[in-house]
Amino acid sequence: MGLAQRNYYGKALAELAKTRKDVVVMDADLAGSTKTSDFEKVAPERFVEVGIAEQNMIGIASGLAASGKTVFASTFAVFATGRCWEQIRLAVAYPKQNVKIVSTHCGISVGEDGASHQGLEDISIMRSIPNMVVISPADAYEAYAATMAIADYDGPCYMRLGRADFPIVTKEGAKFQIGKAKVLRKGEDVTLIGTGQMVSACLEAAKTLESKGIDAEVINVSTIKPLDAKCIIKSISKTGCAVTAEEHSIIGGLGSAVAEALADGCPAPLERVGTKDTFGESGKAELLMEKYGLTAKDIVKAAKKSISRKK
Amino acid sequence: MKAEEIQRMANRLRLHVIEMTTAANSGHPGGSLSSADIVASLYFSVMRHDPKDPQWEDRDRFVLSKGHVAPVLYAALAEAGYFPVDDLITLRKLGSKLQGHPVRGKVPGVEMSTGSLGQGLSMACGIALAGKMDAKDYRTYCLLGDGELQSGQNWEAAMFASKYELNNLIAIVDRNHLQICGDTEKVMAVDPLADKWLSFGWNVIESDGHDVNKILAAFEDAKSFKEGPTVIIFETVKGKGVSFMENNAGFHGKACNKDEYAKAVSELKELI
Numbered sequence: 001m002g003l004a005q006r007n008y009y010g011k012a013l014a015e016l017a018k019t020r021k022d023v024v025v026m027d028a029d030l031a032g033s034t035k036t037s038d039f040e041k042v043a044p045e046r047f048v049e050v051g052i053a054e055q056n057m058i059g060i061a062s063g064l065a066a067s068g069k070t071v072f073a074s075t076f077a078v079f080a081t082g083r084c085w086e087q088i089r090l091a092v093a094y095p096k097q098n099v100k101i102v103s104t105h106c107g108i109s110v111g112e113d114g115a116s117h118q119g120l121e122d123i124s125i126m127r128s129i130p131n132m133v134v135i136s137p138a139d140a141y142e143a144y145a146a147t148m149a150i151a152d153y154d155g156p157c158y159m160r161l162g163r164a165d166f167p168i169v170t171k172e173g174a175k176f177q178i179g180k181a182k183v184l185r186k187g188e189d190v191t192l193i194g195t196g197q198m199v200s201a202c203l204e205a206a207k208t209l210e211s212k213g214i215d216a217e218v219i220n221v222s223t224i225k226p227l228d229a230k231c232i233i234k235s236i237s238k239t240g241c242a243v244t245a246e247e248h249s250i251i252g253g254l255g256s257a258v259a260e261a262l263a264d265g266c267p268a269p270l271e272r273v274g275t276k277d278t279f280g281e282s283g284k285a286e287l288l289m290e291k292y293g294l295t296a297k298d299i300v301k302a303a304k305k306s307i308s309r310k311k
Numbered sequence: 312m313k314a315e316e317i318q319r320m321a322n323r324l325r326l327h328v329i330e331m332t333t334a335a336n337s338g339h340p341g342g343s344l345s346s347a348d349i350v351a352s353l354y355f356s357v358m359r360h361d362p363k364d365p366q367w368e369d370r371d372r373f374v375l376s377k378g379h380v381a382p383v384l385y386a387a388l389a390e391a392g393y394f395p396v397d398d399l400i401t402l403r404k405l406g407s408k409l410q411g412h413p414v415r416g417k418v419p420g421v422e423m424s425t426g427s428l429g430q431g432l433s434m435a436c437g438i439a440l441a442g443k444m445d446a447k448d449y450r451t452y453c454l455l456g457d458g459e460l461q462s463g464q465n466w467e468a469a470m471f472a473s474k475y476e477l478n479n480l481i482a483i484v485d486r487n488h489l490q491i492c493g494d495t496e497k498v499m500a501v502d503p504l505a506d507k508w509l510s511f512g513w514n515v516i517e518s519d520g521h522d523v524n525k526i527l528a529a530f531e532d533a534k535s536f537k538e539g540p541t542v543i544i545f546e547t548v549k550g551k552g553v554s555f556m557e558n559n560a561g562f563h564g565k566a567c568n569k570d571e572y573a574k575a576v577s578e579l580k581e582l583i
Contacts, residue, residue, distance in 0.1 A: 024444070046444065056433045056467035063374075063437020066415065066423060067445070087430060087464075095415040095424040 002165030003140035006104040009161055010035025012147035013072065017042035020151060024064050026073040028054050033163075034074040034104045055084040058099075062091035065098045070151060076110075077103035077119025077160055081126055092156045093131045099157075100150050101126075106136075106160040107196065107247030108275065108292055114282035119160070120275050124252025126158040127225045133178060134225040135159040136246075136254075138199035139168045142222055145176035153178055160196065162247070164285050167200040169220070181228035183235065187217035190303045191235040191242040195221045195254045198245035198273070198294065205299035216303060224254055229261040236262065241269040241306040245299050247289075250274035269309035271302035312355040314523045320390065321351035321523070322582040325552045327386035327399055329575045332566040335403035338411065341562040342456060343383035345487040345520070345547040352526045353452060354387040362392035365419040371449050372438050374423050376431020377456035377485065378412040379564070385409050385418070393420040429462025431455065432482060436468050439480040439540075450534070454483045458490030461499045466511065472540040473512030481533045482513075482542040485520065487549035489560040508542045520545025553578055 016023045017039045026048040031037040040047035048064075050057040054075055061071040074080065080103035081088070092099045106119045126134050135150065135157060137143040143161055150157045157178075169184065184199070185206050194202035199220045206216040217235050221228065236242050242262070244255040255272030262268055275292050289295055312320065324347045332338035354360070358371040375384050382402060389396045394408075401407035408417045412426025423434045435453035442449050455465065472480050484504065492498050501507075508515045514536045518529040526545065533541040549563070550556025553575040567575055 024441075048440065050467070050471060053464075053467035053471070055430075055464045056436075056471060059430050059433020059464065059468065060437035060440065060471065062423065063434040063439070064441050065437075066434070067438050067441030069441055069444075086427060087433075090424055090427045091430055091434060 002167045004163065004165050005137060005140045005143035005161040006035045006163065008140040008144040009102060009104070009147055010038030012144045013039035014042050016151055017046070020070065022068060022070045023151060024048060024069045024071050026050060026057050026061055026071060028052055028057050028075040028079065030075050036072070036074045054079045055087045058084045058087035059091050061099045062097050071099045072102055073099060074102045074104065076105040076117060077122040078117060081119070081122040081158065085125055089129050093129045096131050096155050098154050100159065101157070102159045102161065104161045105163045107162060108280040108288045108294065109162055109164045109197070109247060109285040111285040111288060112282050115279040118280040120249045120280060121252070122160055123224055123248050123254065124256070127252065127257065131156055132225065133157040133223070135178065135223050136195040137161065137222050138196060138220050139166050139170055141168060141172045141174070142170045142176060145174060146222065149176040149178055162197055166197040169200045169203060179223045179226045179228060181219050181221045181223070181231040183217060183219050183231065185216070185218040187215040187239065189215045189239055190307050191217045191219060191239045192245065192299060192303060193219045193221055193232060193242055193254065193258055194245045195224060196247050198247055201296045201299055202245055204296035205303065208296060208300050209303055214303065214307065221254060224257055227257050227261055229265060232258060232261055233266045236266050236268050240310045243271045243273060243299055243302040243306050245273040247294055248274050249277060251277055269306045271306040273298050273302050314527060317351050317355050318348065318523045319583055320355055321348040322552060322579055323390060324351055324383055324386040326576065326579045326583065328382045329553065329567060329572065329579065331382045331386070331399050331402040333572045334400050336566050337403055338382055338566055339379040339564050340382070340566065341489070341549045341556060341559070342377060342485065342487065343380040344551045344553060344556060345549045346380055346454060346485045347383050347551070348521050348523055348526060349454065349483060349485065349545055350383050350387045352523055352530065354391050356527060357530045358452065359449070362420070365393060369447060369449055372422050372451045374431045374435040374438070374451065374453040375413055375425055376453050377428065377459055378425030381411065381413050384413060388418065388420040394418070428456065428459040429464040432465050432468035435480055436471050436477060439477040440475055442479050443477070450479050450481060452481050452483060454485060457484055457486045457488065457501055458495050458498065460484070460501045469508065469511040469513065476538070477540045478537050480540045482540065484542060484544045485547050486544050487547045489549040489558065489563065491560065491563045493560050504544055512539060514539060514541040516541060516543045518543060518545055520547035521551055552582060
């Protein structure tokens, strides 16, 4: 059974509406889909609808934050990051404004809407901006906890959430620590590093690998920036090789972040599971995940390859 | 400050602009000179602010959307007492707080980071909206370039201000008719400008941007309008105050050479 992250984002916002008078939530005509409407129900006077005008939303968010507000601005990932990247850079990140850009509909599991709506580059383009924190929770419970954590953090954040139901891999009520990766399964032969719903695929892959006598360690990297390089390097120093898995392009996302960390601190074989420099297309989410190589099977294959590359 | 003194102050700001940009051997004198009388009027009469307490909660806010005219803003802030006038000469130098375009948090009195055109009015909307939410009576002023209005984000912000009835927001257009590549109407026409703002639901005031009495009167008019946002379109001359810079797009983003500097300084000193 799975739960949708965006529903738990909505729940968290509704809670913040009651407990935090400084929180303002903005949306660009997608409140029903992003679930910011849950905040609006509780605190309509602190909900701001900008219409289909994402660049304007970011500028207004910056002005609100400059006036003491903690601002959450939401829309789909493609629009929240790509449409207004330069606005985020100048108006939010450069002056370190207390703005949280939270996008839903990340990745290829958006499904039928097709490539125009499938955010596969958002981690990459947000990660490249100085001062920006980038978070990608593994499931709905973690999405809730991360929403609370970023509300308490004073500065710019980007958080990506999915549209569909994702399997549950974390404990409800666990505290979210920005910048901390978590080892979910101990192992000796290979480190599987996942983010978003690919964490559950990593756990499934680890089970398959176990049946083949391969002992995989699984790490949930829910903060991609700042990356918990210490945790990752510690694991790979032990296992000697790794696989990253993300519902995102292998260019600039988790795979790149881990590759950079390894180049800096612990050169080792690394296989990257993600979309391979390509756009998505319309179709059922599960079929797209298969076609674009984003399943537990793909992680198993990558793990074997990574292990075979060990010296 | 009285109108006459403000007019002299505006010319002092112009002199600073010439000195700063010449010392930096770069920067944007043309638009700084065209908006000097407006900026002087704001900082020395129109706005409620306290240079000794830049973070005062009830201060009026100024957002310089046309961030490239940072020199005139820095000059006004220094003359008002936010930081020493002697610092002005560090403009654009390595390690200076006076960056080529304004940066929030780096310079006392600078409210927002700007410089990429088309974004300031959105920021000003956010500040004005926060004022409404918090039942504060401060006003937010936003200075826009005319060429800048070619950017669509301004009109997203214009719709927004109208929808949220931001009567605490006053947009100001420095209508000097020139942008880097020349006549705004040839590069990409912004006229009929007043009609555009009117159709977006704004109160529109048109005035002379170099006559301080008229500038002050326009702001008084704007302040008395309660139904929604107001824009003041000030007719100005790019490079105003320096004969060879006036109506010359070539000085949009270029500093004076040695001879030009001497001539500009002697002309401006006549006016102070």
